[in-house]
Amino acid sequence: xxxxxxxxxxxxxxxxxxxxxxxxxxxxxxxxxxxxxxxxxxxxxxxxxxxxxxxxxxxxxxxxxxxxxxxxxxxxxxxxxxxxxxxxxxxxxxxxxxxxxxxxxxxxxxxxxxxxxxxxxxxxxxxxxxxxxxxxxxxxxxxxxxxxxxxxxxxxxxxxxxxxxxxxxxxxxxxxxxxxxxxxxxxxxxxxxxxxxxxxxxxxxxxxxxxxxxxxxxxxxxxxxxxxxxxxxx
Amino acid sequence: xxxxxxxxxxxxxxxxxxxxxxxxxxxxxxxxxxxxxxxxxxxxxxxxxxxxxxxxxxxxxxxxxxxxxxxxxxxxxxxxxxxxxxxxxxxxxxxxxxxxxxxxxxxxxxxxxxxxxxxxxxxxxxxxxxxxxxxxxxxxxxxxxxxxxxxxxxxxxxxxxxxxxxxxxxxxxxxxxxxxxxxxxxxxxxxxxxxxxxxxxxxxxxxxxxxxxxxxxxxxxxxxxxxxxxxxxxxxxxxxxxxxxxxxxxxxxxxxxxxxxxxxxxxxxxxxxxxxxxxxxxxxxxxxxxxxxxxxxxxxxxxxxxxxxxxxxxxxxxxxxxxxxxxxxxxxxxxxxxxxxxxxxxxxxxxxxxxxxxxxxxxxxxxxxxxxxxxxxxxxxxxxxxxxxxxxxxxxxxxxxxxxxx
Numbered sequence: 133x134x135x136x137x138x139x140x141x142x143x144x145x146x147x148x149x150x151x152x153x154x155x156x157x158x159x160x161x162x163x164x165x166x167x168x169x170x171x172x173x174x175x176x177x178x179x180x181x182x183x184x185x186x187x188x189x190x191x192x193x194x195x196x197x198x199x200x201x202x203x204x205x206x207x208x209x210x211x212x213x214x215x216x217x218x219x220x221x222x223x224x225x226x227x228x229x230x231x232x233x234x235x236x237x238x239x240x241x242x243x244x245x246x247x248x249x250x251x252x253x254x255x256x257x258x259x260x261x262x263x264x265x266x267x268x269x270x271x272x273x274x275x276x277x278x279x280x281x282x283x284x285x286x287x288x289x290x291x292x293x294x295x296x297x298x299x300x301x302x303x304x305x306x307x308x309x310x311x312x313x314x315x316x317x318x319x320x321x322x323x324x325x326x327x328x329x330x331x332x333x334x335x336x337x338x339x340x341x342x343x344x345x346x347x348x349x350x351x352x353x354x355x356x357x358x359x360x361x362x363x364x365x366x
Numbered sequence: 367x368x369x370x371x372x373x374x375x376x377x378x379x380x381x382x383x384x385x386x387x388x389x390x391x392x393x394x395x396x397x398x399x400x401x402x403x404x405x406x407x408x409x410x411x412x413x414x415x416x417x418x419x420x421x422x423x424x425x426x427x428x429x430x431x432x433x434x435x436x437x438x439x440x441x442x443x444x445x446x447x448x449x450x451x452x453x454x455x456x457x458x459x460x461x462x463x464x465x466x467x468x469x470x471x472x473x474x475x476x477x478x479x480x481x482x483x484x485x486x487x488x489x490x491x492x493x494x495x496x497x498x499x500x501x502x503x504x505x506x507x508x509x510x511x512x513x514x515x516x517x518x519x520x521x522x523x524x525x526x527x528x529x530x531x532x533x534x535x536x537x538x539x540x541x542x543x544x545x546x547x548x549x550x551x552x553x554x555x556x557x558x559x560x561x562x563x564x565x566x567x568x569x570x571x572x573x574x575x576x577x578x579x580x581x582x583x584x585x586x587x588x589x590x591x592x593x594x595x596x597x598x599x600x601x602x603x604x605x606x607x608x609x610x611x612x613x614x615x616x617x618x619x620x621x622x623x624x625x626x627x628x629x630x631x632x633x634x635x636x637x638x639x640x641x642x643x644x645x646x647x648x649x650x651x652x653x654x655x656x657x658x659x660x661x662x663x664x665x666x667x668x669x670x671x672x673x674x675x676x677x678x679x680x681x682x683x684x685x686x687x688x689x690x691x692x693x694x695x696x697x698x699x700x701x702x703x704x705x706x707x708x709x710x711x712x713x714x715x716x717x718x719x720x721x722x723x724x725x726x727x728x729x730x731x732x733x734x735x736x737x738x739x740x741x742x743x744x745x746x747x748x749x750x751x752x753x754x755x756x757x758x759x760x761x762x763x764x765x766x767x768x769x770x771x772x
Contacts, residue, residue, distance in 0.1 A: 216670020
């Protein structure tokens with residue numbers, strides 16, 4: 133079953149009179165449970181495609197479906213409603229709220245979804261355990277290492293039980309051991325929970341974890357390869 | 367909701383100094399407004415109370431033809447047998463005091479100095495004389511059988527360099543249109559701390575004033591003080607004045623009432639200026655916060671926070687700033703008002719004709735003003751958050767995640 137699908141999606145940024153084409157007629161379908169890498173050099177359109185898949189942005193033309201719902205022309209609040217509970221995000225810059233503890237950062241999507249306090253507590257502790265940070269629950273982001281922050285971000289992305297998690301260069305700001313650990317955690321959670329992961333990267337060591345690799349070049353899909361067995365050697 | 371305020375509180379705690387100064391700005395604004403409102407209220411209250419106690423009373427009964435501006439002494443313009451009428455009026459339950467008074471114009475003279483004065487004939491036994499009895503700075507108050515005693519104000523005594531026991535010559539109009547002159551012995555010197563009034567008002571006993579003005583058994587008015595001014599209309603209805611006219615304190619003190627209305631309008635303008643300055647500080651603080659936290663706004667939006675909730679977050683910060691500011695404002699303002707209510711502000715000789723004001727203003731803060739201004743301060747804090755909150759809520763998540771660029 134398709135979690136997300138694009139059909140002839142283009143995205144053009146206009147600054148003054150200058151138009152920049154970030155994506156050109158991209159059609160892509162991501163099935164439930166995939167662990168897919170979007171690869172390509174800088175400026176190839178990976179992040180733009182990820183933003184459209186994540187309902188953060190709207191295509192200039194073409195259509196995007198998430199869980200069968202056309203989200204191409206939704207307004208800001210409708211898109212927020214789609215994201216909440218359906219899509220989790222992991223960003224390159226760790227993207228935690230600095231005033232909140234690790235526990236509270238993970239709890240935030242659950243609060244937005246209106247979960248009861250007892251449900252929240254149970255879910256947050258379960259996720260912090262899954263990423264190995266139970267003992268860091270009360271630490272704020274500035275008291276955590278980069279790798280730990282990114283693990284909190286993974287836990288937060290998983291909190292509302294989303295059907296899709298989008299990660300934009302999740303290991304770009306991490307050293308090799310931490311990058312490997314993050315990819316292993318993502319891969320394990322994909323396997324254990326069945327949640328779909330799509331991550332943008334140009335790091336060959338990360339790509340090796342993917343079971344499907346979609347390559348982008350100049351805003352076009354240049355190849356789409358399904359890999360039978362991932363070979364995680366980072 | 368609790369989580370929202372928890373987040374807002376922590377956000378304010380990121381830059382404690384800036385948050386404190388923003389709350390302080392609101393607090394100082396509120397404190398200034400409380401002081402201004404209390405001083406204005408005190409001033410207007412004193413002006414009205416002073417004018418009622420010294421000049422108009424709550425009610426006056428006059429002959430229908432009596433003209434206050436001319437200080438007429440013609441018998442047809444005066445009240446006949448005023449003692450009897452005053453006694454009847456005094457027997458009414460809401461009336462605190464009712465006493466006949468006779469007004470005449472004259473010139474006080476001593477040596478080569480002279481001063482135009484208003485001569486008031488009073489019943490020395492009346493409770494309505496309290497401001498002069500309490501205000502005695504030297505000598506004693508007039509007695510009912512005093513035939514050559516006079517009570518003069520401190521500024522007049524100083525001008526003439528006179529003291530108790532000295533003699534003062536009084537040239538006074540009479541009912542037949544002529545003038546009479548007589549020497550009086552100064553029995554007492556009073557001060558109501560209202561210089562223009564004290565300088566130009568002298569008192570004789572009613573009997574002596576009637577004798578010298580040849581208005582035998584007549585008075586200009588019955589001066590009435592009520593226990594509660596809210597009873598005014600009820601007493602007017604009970605007086606059944608017939609051929610006489612009854613004037614209320616509101617009719618007699620239109621100038622004070624108009625001044626109060628003008629002052630209220632003037633204060634609203636000042637309030638708006640102070641509040642606008644305060645609001646600008648809060649807007650500035652929150653706009654800076656929005657720009658500093660653009661990426662966080664993007665993150666919250668990315669994980670599904672709706673625009674309304676992002677706005678609510680900034681409103682919550684503003685409410686907390688507002689509450690902090692109100693606490694500071696109530697403490698600072700309270701201290702200033704306590705000082706102004708007890709020590710007062712010396713304003714010197716500020717009384718104008720028709721509005722008697724002491725030389726010192728004492729603040730008077732009402733609960734109503736305090737509540738109104740406190741709520742206003744909170745509303746201003748909320749209104750100030752509107753623009754920054756909209757700014758945050760309208761950010762596109764993609765741009766916000768890139769720190770506002772792209």
